[in-house]
Amino acid sequence: MTDMHKCAVVGCGFVGASCAFSLVESGLFSEMVLIDVNKEKAEGEAMDLSHGVPFTRPIEVYAGDYPDLEGAGIIIIAAGANQKPGETRIDLVHKNIKIFQQIVPQITKYNSEGILLVVTNPVDILTYATLQISGLPRARVIGSGTVLDTARLKYLLGRRLGVDPRGVHAFIIGEHGDSELAVWSSANISGVDLSEFCSAGGMKLTAEELDTLYREVRDSAYEIIDKKGATYYGIAMSVRRICESIVRDERSILPVSSLITGHYGLTDICMGVPSILGREGVERVLDIPLNAEENARLLKSAASLREVLKSI
Ligand SMILES: NC(=O)C1=CN([C@@H]2O[C@H](COP(=O)(O)OP(=O)(O)OC[C@H]3O[C@@H](n4cnc5c(N)ncnc54)[C@H](O)[C@@H]3O)[C@@H](O)[C@H]2O)C=CC1
């Protein structure tokens, strides 16, 4: 039996610790286990986070080991190497797959009922690997996918159009990485088609401008890593949003990564596409309308991931 009020974070570096912080702040959980190969790091993070508990809701945060995963409803995996300036996410694959080969069996030894939320990069490849290594049902092996990239798009588009990004409905789909794409064909502002919204407001967004926005989203991580060494707040808030939809059974539609078979002409690949996310994990992968160019780019993104999978 798992308890949706208990979560765990495996890997407490910049990303894991920031996720833990945003989850403590969320009030979604009453128990949180932190695990890291560097036990002292996990202990330090647990102490630091615990000191903020009087300002949020009661939660027991502690550093633990794999047996402590028993009963956790969600286990977030953020262990492994991050990109150094100039590195792609795919460049991390060999280092991080080795780490996953060690940690995933340890996780499932003590917890085979919970939902695994993979954050480590390359996230789509590692979600697929986690599914294979764990043998868990596909609904319960989820990657953060393009949730962060979609948030970046909503933020930039909202700022450009002068509207609250929550009213911007547009997705980045595919690989969380260099081959991702923006689905402009169905982009809308609270139901108003993007181009109609612009012309009604006397604005013009040219194809070149849309492409610049897309590139800004796609290359955000590189820019942040060049400037401050790592990205962590945006993903931490994305993880909080994903957990919220699961724990509260909100059935929100988020572009998480999970096994896709029989959608968009794809088979047996994990990548980010809009999916209904609830208490059981990924409850349904949605087929959003794509134009021919978008569909071709999605297939190309899948093909590039498949090449990486072949190499491991
Ligand atoms: N999916 C997404 O949108 C995002 C993913 N990331 C990815 O998250 C991952 C973590 O990044 P950072 O936290 O910045 O790296 P980091 O180097 O700060 O932290 C990694 C942590 O993993 C731990 N670790 C390493 N091997 C381990 C093992 N076998 N068992 C348990 N813990 C282990 C390390 O001790 C360290 O504390 C990277 O792969 C990064 O690319 C980062 C941002 C966004």
Ligand SMILES: CC(=O)C(=O)O
């Ligand atoms: C590092 C990374 O994957 C991101 O910030 O998108």
